[in-house]
Amino acid sequence: MQLINYFTAAAALAVAALATPLPNHDTDNSTLVGPETGHLVVVGGALQSEAIWQRIIALAGGPSAPIVVVPTAGGEPSYDSSFPSAATLRSLGAQNVTVLHTYDPGVADTDAFVAPLLRARGVFFAGGRQWRLVDAYAGTKAEAAFRGVLGRGGVVAGSSAGASILGSFLARGDTASNTVLVGDHTVGFGYLRNTAVDQHVLARNRHFDMFEITRAYPGLLGLAVDEDTALVVRGDEAEVVGSTYALVYDGGFWSREGSWERELPGPGERFYFLREGDRYDLGKRRVIEPSGMGGGEEE
Ligand SMILES: *[C@@H]1O[C@H](CO)[C@@H](O)[C@H](O)[C@H]1NC(C)=O
Numbered sequence: 229m230q231l232i233n234y235f236t237a238a239a240a241l242a243v244a245a246l247a248t249p250l251p252n253h254d255t256d257n258s259t260l261v262g263p264e265t266g267h268l269v270v271v272g273g274a275l276q277s278e279a280i281w282q283r284i285i286a287l288a289g290g291p292s293a294p295i296v297v298v299p300t301a302g303g304e305p306s307y308d309s310s311f312p313s314a315a316t317l318r319s320l321g322a323q324n325v326t327v328l329h330t331y332d333p334g335v336a337d338t339d340a341f342v343a344p345l346l347r348a349r350g351v352f353f354a355g356g357r358q359w360r361l362v363d364a365y366a367g368t369k370a371e372a373a374f375r376g377v378l379g380r381g382g383v384v385a386g387s388s389a390g391a392s393i394l395g396s397f398l399a400r401g402d403t404a405s406n407t408v409l410v411g412d413h414t415v416g417f418g419y420l421r422n423t424a425v426d427q428h429v430l431a432r433n434r435h436f437d438m439f440e441i442t443r444a445y446p447g448l449l450g451l452a453v454d455e456d457t458a459l460v461v462r463g464d465e466a467e468v469v470g471s472t473y474a475l476v477y478d479g480g481f482w483s484r485e486g487s488w489e490r491e492l493p494g495p496g497e498r499f500y501f502l503r504e505g506d507r508y509d510l511g512k513r514r515v516i517e518p519s520g521m522g523g524g525e526e527e
């Protein structure tokens with residue numbers, strides 16, 4: 229009994245501690261959720277589809293656009309220019325791909341380190357553990373330069389850990405385990421304001437995990453992207469690209485078959501799926517209705 233009380237009290241304290249406001253990265257006073265200029269490509273891990281890679285290259289400005297690949301989330305002792313994501317981009321026609329890496333924020337804060345980023349039109353954050361990106365780059369010239377790529381109209385893309393880092397709330401940021409949703413690192417790079425991004429969602433049966441985050445931070449928009457699928461974001465519009473689904477946790481529910489009476493959980497714990505071609509308004513938090521929709525399509 230005493231043990232139970234102890235843990236209940238500890239849990240209550242933990243929740244109280246978590247309810248403190250998160251720092252935000254707004255420097256431009258924008259009211260948009262996504263970037264005002266440039267694009268994000270938010271990939272749910274296991275990126276295979278040539279269509280998604282080609283979208284990243286196209287949004288950077290085409291095959292000659294300089295693209296910087298950041299492997300740091302991976303945690304390997306070192307990296308070279310043959311890193312797989314860089315090799316894939318080159319094999320698909322990208323002619324100017326640089327691999328940029330350090331674990332040392334002192335290095336990430338130097339002009340020499342950020343030089344390739346100042347000319348880049350694209351950045352790709354590869355997978356691993358998202359906290360490593362925070363420890364290496366948060367608050368450095370490199371972090372400012374990543375954001376600068378968007379400011380110049382380029383693309384910032386990421387897969388798996390590289391997707392979660394794009395949100396303002398860092399989902400699964402715990403250094404001990406990727407099963408801890410609200411961990412010891414909670415602040416992402418924030419290109420998506422007031423938003424948490426999860427990945428590998430259907431492939432790993434993670435579809436209920438987002439509620440751990442939205443319970444602690446009820447105002448957040450939750451986006452969870454499945455493997456080999458992406459959300460392409462500009463301003464307040466997110467479009468699904470790829471073979472499976474993106475899940476939206478906005479307290480609402482949507483179905484392409486229209487709405488009718490059905491039993492749903494409370495607004496705090498609803499989500500719904502968007503598939504290839506579906507578009508979502510991040511600011512209004514509702515689906516942009518496909519044209520010509522209406523009436524049930526029989527399966
Ligand atoms: C954002 O708003 C603050 C406070 O109103 C103002 O001081 C600052 O100059 C604004 N920044 C930009 C980039 O407009």
Ligand SMILES: *[C@@H]1O[C@H](CO)[C@@H](O)[C@H](O)[C@H]1NC(C)=O
Pocket residue numbers: 293294323324347348
């Ligand atoms: C890659 O892009 C940078 C920045 O525009 C440029 O300085 C460099 O010459 C390019 N390299 C190649 C091989 O095209």
